[in-house]
Amino acid sequence: MELRNKIMDAAEQVILTSGLSKTTTKEIARIAGCSEGSLYNHFKSKEDLFLQVMKKHLEGFLAVLFKLNGNRGKRTVKENLHEVARAALDYFLLSIFLTSSLFTEPSFLARHREGFQERNEGPHRANEIVSGYIRAEQKLGRVNDDANPRSAADLLLGACFQHAFHVQFIGEDEAEEARNLFVDQLLSTMMKGLAS
Amino acid sequence: MELRNKIMDAAEQVILTSGLSKTTTKEIARIAGCSEGSLYNHFKSKEDLFLQVMKKHLEGFLAVLFKLNGNRGKRTVKENLHEVARAALDYFLLSIFLTSSLFTEPSFLARHREGFQERNEGPHRANEIVSGYIRAEQKLGRVNDDANPRSAADLLLGACFQHAFHVQFIGEDEAEEARNLFVDQLLSTMMKGLAS
Amino acid sequence: MELRNKIMDAAEQVILTSGLSKTTTKEIARIAGCSEGSLYNHFKSKEDLFLQVMKKHLEGFLAVLFKLNGNRGKRTVKENLHEVARAALDYFLLSIFLTSSLFTEPSFLARHREGFQERNEGPHRANEIVSGYIRAEQKLGRVNDDANPRSAADLLLGACFQHAFHVQFIGEDEAEEARNLFVDQLLSTMMKGLAS
Amino acid sequence: MELRNKIMDAAEQVILTSGLSKTTTKEIARIAGCSEGSLYNHFKSKEDLFLQVMKKHLEGFLAVLFKLNGNRGKRTVKENLHEVARAALDYFLLSIFLTSSLFTEPSFLARHREGFQERNEGPHRANEIVSGYIRAEQKLGRVNDDANPRSAADLLLGACFQHAFHVQFIGEDEAEEARNLFVDQLLSTMMKGLAS
DNA sequence: TATGAATGAGTCTTCATTCAT
């Protein structure tokens, strides 16, 4: 594997196991098995390295999201939403450590806010895509006309986002099955609504 | 005002305007109008100071949550949930900068995880309370029996949590009215459900 | 007991148990059961406090030394030297922590060097007194004329001084009996000499 | 010269001229002509740096001590002891500033006590070696059988130890000749003994 | 006399980044 990839993997690993504040260039280099200087042969700065890692995480998630559009009208709505919610949950669990740095360093956020938005890579992008899917299903008559598609997307993804947060807070890994159940109950409740 | 409170306010202000990584003891002292040394007459450490600020934020939110139980069966369910969702949104907007530090410094998280849970101050506490409220309303016949109370709570609070995250990401203040609308649409969609 | 004495005792206790670098005004006040401010009602400075403690230690030792002159010609020379060597050993064990500060802070030493010498309180004072005693015994014919009295004093007190150092280094208390034996062997060897 | 050595020399110089409490990382760096940060590229901590300096001092002294064993039965006993006593005196004069820190910071002592003893580098090591030499000479009939070898070693080295202490206390350099005389008188008195 | 909050200078250490080899 090329050193560039080794470094990205090392950064990811250190962030996930030791937290951002312990993710020093020295530690990344140690895990990547190279010198600190080498980091700067492949990335402009530590910030740049983090940006690339974030982008890599996001890409995996977006791939699932784009598949969603192709599934309009196919399978059940619940099945389609289940798939995307599970992908979202996994992504949030992975990305929350890096994402939180956005608020730890607003200067970082300020520097890249524009870039994120220009390239439509902002965090709300996912909600927009899911919202678009739900609106499409509404037009196909497979979703209640009274529902607000964006609200529906916010409810589903928001619940996953916060759940990821809680899981990482607890610090114990959750079984695959538990995650499926969580999403399933979410969707069941969403589909039926609260009104008596 | 006593210096202790001045320091807490200064810390809060610096965190919200400059971000955690710029929230140095020197800057806090400058804003509080005292010496750095004074910080340590009132707080054991910077970490302790942050903990107190977090606690203060949480208390305001919990006060609203406890009121919720008193409203069982009163007003409409939607009205009750609206009130709590708005409080949650405000709390999340305020606390997200500090909360994100939990993931930046897992050692901090590890040190206080137990304490949070023992005192039932963990972040999931809110979801539990709302869940309890919804279950109670279910028994009163004011909520659909098919709904999973915990899932309903997770959807509502999760959406608010993520929305707070998005708002802070954008970096522009949202009007009071916009927040009400956001919550209102969330609840409308939740009440009716997606099923066609 | 008066606060002044309580403070001196507290200082002594902290120095002996925690070492000079942990002997802060805060800790002394805590042990003395008073406020930090009170220290300055009784002593000009922390340095002054230490000076008083050193003086107190020294006085106990000097009292034994002065008794030595009265014993000229009485008992055996070895008995007289044994008594003084034991007192020296005890004094060194007690004072070594404070004494070492002389070298940690040469400015302290510089400030008080003159004072020590003017008042004949320098550390060599003890050697002079013992030397004087031995010279007196020489004149009485109770000590070998070939011996150099000052060298004899240096040998005896030096051995005790270094032994105190070693004991504190090891960090384990030595039994009373062991100390007596140490001094006894020292004196036996000194009296007979090494020449074959 | 390599920076590592420059730093060690700088540390030694600052300790000897300004005392331990003024030996800050900033001052060491200034004298070494490098940045404070560089200190940490070569030494784990300030404590580690001091440890290396202490070890360097000790090694020079131990070299002389080991030569002593080779001289058994050669030259006169007094000549052999003179050589080792002079080396001891020089070593004590040099090391007393660092050694005294052992008592200023018992935590330092506690951390390294074991290490010192395991590697037989404790301060009593020298006394043991000299004691061994004297015992050997006893067996060769060149030292009085009645003398206790360990006591003899303690007397000689102890006197040198305390003399170093006194010299540093006075603060004036002693001429080479004066040191030789001091040791010579010590040995003369020791050889003959005090008994009349 | 006793207090204890306030001080501010000073300490060790960390860390992202550079650059000559």
Next chain:
DNA sequence: GATGAATGAAGACTCATTCAT
């Protein structure tokens, strides 16, 4: 491209001392 020593700015925290009450 790879190295790793050198950097220097910055940070959290300590502590003897003061002074108004």
